[in-house]
Amino acid sequence: MTELDHRVQGVDHVAFPTFDPAATVRFYRDVLGFPVVHSICAAGWGPEDHPDFIHFFFDIGNGDRIAFFYYFGTGTEIGGAPGAKGDVYARFGAEVPEFFVRSRHLAIHVDSDEDLLEYRRRLDASDWPVEMQIQHETIESIYTHDPNGYMFEITRAMRPVTPQEDLDANLTIDALLDVVSEPEPTFGKLLARKAELIVERAADWELTRSEQEAGR
Amino acid sequence: MTTLYVLDVPENTPLAKVAGEDPEVTVGRVGPYFEISAAGPIVIDRRATGCRHAVWYSAVGGVARDSHITQHDKDALRVEPA
Numbered sequence: 001m002t003e004l005d006h007r008v009q010g011v012d013h014v015a016f017p018t019f020d021p022a023a024t025v026r027f028y029r030d031v032l033g034f035p036v037v038h039s040i041c042a043a044g045w046g047p048e049d050h051p052d053f054i055h056f057f058f059d060i061g062n063g064d065r066i067a068f069f070y071y072f073g074t075g076t077e078i079g080g081a082p083g084a085k086g087d088v089y090a091r092f093g094a095e096v097p098e099f100f101v102r103s104r105h106l107a108i109h110v111d112s113d114e115d116l117l118e119y120r121r122r123l124d125a126s127d128w129p130v131e132m133q134i135q136h137e138t139i140e141s142i143y144t145h146d147p148n149g150y151m152f153e154i155t156r157a158m159r160p161v162t163p164q165e166d167l168d169a170n171l172t173i174d175a176l177l178d179v180v181s182e183p184e185p186t187f188g189k190l191l192a193r194k195a196e197l198i199v200e201r202a203a204d205w206e207l208t209r210s211e212q213e214a215g216r
Numbered sequence: 217m218t219t220l221y222v223l224d225v226p227e228n229t230p231l232a233k234v235a236g237e238d239p240e241v242t243v244g245r246v247g248p249y250f251e252i253s254a255a256g257p258i259v260i261d262r263r264a265t266g267c268r269h270a271v272w273y274s275a276v277g278g279v280a281r282d283s284h285i286t287q288h289d290k291d292a293l294r295v296e297p298a
Contacts, residue, residue, distance in 0.1 A: 136270045137227065159226065164248035168223045168277060175278075188284060195278030198221045202247030 013057060013065040014106060016150060017079070017089055021054070021070040023147030028066065031126040032119065034058035037065060060108050087149030107141065107153035116142060116156045167205050171197045219253040219280035220295050221246065228275050230265040231293075249277055257286075257296045 018024045028034045038057035044050040051071040058066050071078070076088050083091025085101045092101050110116050120142050123130050132143045141155040175194040179185040222228050224245075232250040236243040241258055244251040252258055262272050269290070279285060279295060287294035 134270075135268060137274050138225075162225055164223060165225060167248065171277075188279070191276060191279040191285075192281045195219070195221055195280045198246055198249050198278045202249050204247070206247035 010062060011060075011064040013067045015055075015067040015069065016148065018068040018070055018148050019074070019076050019088055020147050021056070021068065024068055025056075027126070027128055027146050028058045031122055031128065033122065034060060034066070038067075066106065087145070087151075089148075089150075102151055105151040105153055107155045110154055110156050112156060113140070116140060116154060119154045163209065167202065171201065217253065217255060217280075218258050218283040218295050218297050219251060220258065220276060220283065221249045221251055221278040221280075222275055223277045224248050224250055227267065227271040231260060231267060231272075231275050234264045235260050257294060260293045262291055262293070 025036070029036055035058065036056060037059045040055040042055065043052050045053070051073055053069055053071045055067060055069050060066050076082065079089060080091060084094035085096055085098070086092040090101075090104070110119065120130050120133065123142070123144055128144045128146065130142045130144050132141075134141055134143070135158065138158055138161070139155045140158055141153050143151060143153050146152045171194055172190075175190050175197055176185075178193050179189045182189070222232055224232070228250070232243050232252060235241050235250075235252045235258060238254070238259070240256060241252060241254045244253070265272070267275065272290075272293075273288070276285070276288070276293070282298050283295050284298045285294070286296050
């Protein structure tokens, strides 16, 4: 549809607040071995009511970073009432389903089964052992919660992604946009729309692709 | 007529194979998808496919408008004429 050039280079940093910097450093630096690569010690940030803070960064590979803010003189109450579920940033009542609470999370990539198991070993020897190890469709992941309650995933691909999965993803998204533009979208309606898009586009895609392969 | 589409990736091939063991079922292709069709219902036994649950519940690529899924659980996938 659009042919915008794709210039971005991955995650610079993702940032979260913490009220327990000691445990956070233990988890990321001492247990997982993620080096501390940057920090900012800031006397406020301009506005008078802004607390003094430390902004500190851990390398998560490829030069990408996970960062935390520690605000002096604050506690978890700054984020509102405690929740029955969630983390120090996002609090949820007991009635909120677990799938929803877990839906927002960070997953860090490793290259191999061996690397995944190495991080499993490090976590299992710590105060934050692996809670789940799951083989999904094409990836395998380990999960725990960090000292701030943030869900933390490390994942590896069980095989490389195939070109037809990119086609499938695009057909899914086009079908999704079609069904959510109509009242009462359902999974059944999506599969019906996607079947139409498969018939319209999948055969041509394969032909074009094999021509491109032959032309190389 | 009943038609469902399943993307041809390694995890899904047992599903197409098991479907095709039913003499009433035809397994063809549209690009990189298996086109699984029959005059009547298509029933695929999950255990026969050996698919683990994450694969099983995400294997259906599309279901033609003249068909609908009447069962998709840990035991079987059943698609019938609408």
